[in-house]
Amino acid sequence: MEDQALIGPAGGALLPVLARRAEPVVIPLLALLVGFAAFSLFLLTQGKSPVQFFQLVWTGGFGSAFSWQNTLSRAAPLLFAALCVALPARLGLVVIGGEGAIVLGGVAAGALGVALIGAPAVVALPVMATGAMLVGAVWIGLAGGLRHYRGVNETISSLLLAYIAIALMNHLVEGPLRDPTSLNKPSTATLPPELRVGTIPGFEVHWGLAVGVVCCVLAWVLIDRTTWGFAARIAGGNVRAAQVQGLPVGRLILGFCALAGAFAGLAGMFEVTAVLGSANGSLVAGYGYTGILIAFLARHNPLVIIPVAILLAGFQASSGLIQRRMDLPDATVLVLQGFVFIAILMSEALYGRLKPFVPEKWSR
DSSP: OHHHHTBOTTSSBHHHHHHHHHHHHHHHHHHHHHHHHHHHHHHHHTTOOHHHHHHHHHHHHHSSHHHHHHHHHHHHHHHHHHHHHHHHHTTTOOOOOHHHHHHHHHHHHHHHHHHTTTSOHHHHHHHHHHHHHHHHHHHHHHHHHHHHHHOOOHHHHHHHHHHHHHHHHHHHHHTTTOOTTOOSSOBOOOOOGGGSOOBOTTSSSBTHHHHHHHHHHHHHHHHHHSHHHHHHHHHHHOHHHHHHTTOOHHHHHHHHHHHHHHHHHHHHHHIIIIIISSOBGGGOSSHHHHHHHHHHHTTTOHHHHHHHHHHHHHHHHTHHHHHHHHOOOTTHHHHHHHHHHHHHHHHGGGTTTOGGGOGGGTTO
């Protein structure tokens, strides 16, 4: 009976299958714990208690209904930002410039909202979302185009494009699109209430969270259940082999980068219509960079991005409480993210090397 329990439906051993599937789960969790341990040592050097720190993280991020509301609101843009990294990663591309697409998507939504004041919300909001997605798609699509046509490294180009996007946003918000009444903080005109995105019934969280979850599910379907996703995985494994097989590698690169940018642009749209009320410098919130960590922690799996984004959003939501209770800078949470990211990058070298997860090594 025990031997039969280890036999899968196809007649293969069940334990090897479980071992292989456990690897992409266990290794990121171990890396996360290593990052936490390293950060705890850092806190001890500062004379602070790691136990108190993580207790405050729990209290500020997940300890009450208000904490959950704050966490989920912060998770919404992180879902889109992580998708901006995860989709190109299936093609072997490391795109880290999602912050630029978020910023320009927010500017596009703010400008279109001002132009559509007086229009019905059922018309204006879809137009604003479409405009933000198009701008984001073009911006990240540029990085994909440079990689495909000119061989420019997409990591460098997307990062540089993010800085250009921020500069462009500052120019537009402080110049042509500036509301004359915004004296202390340059911004576009404030959107009227009818052009603002409301909250999900029963929750004090805006609709961006629900749309982000749906987009993660749709991205998973695209990657794991369509021929385009299968072709992208093949191209990501071996570009030359994909080209020999006649796969449209160029179109895949451009298409997946554009879709990734569209998701990031949508994040900017929700920030403007649900949180800020206008396009301004607050769009540069670092969501695009946190999305890199989330995507790597989730192993670029869109479904796993959802819980990881909520976890990281909880860390961010607790930063104010940590600052008040422990007399630490607000950026301490960013230091934690840095330790975790380094641990995640180092853990990449462990895949295929740990004997418990490689059945071929069990008999050696």
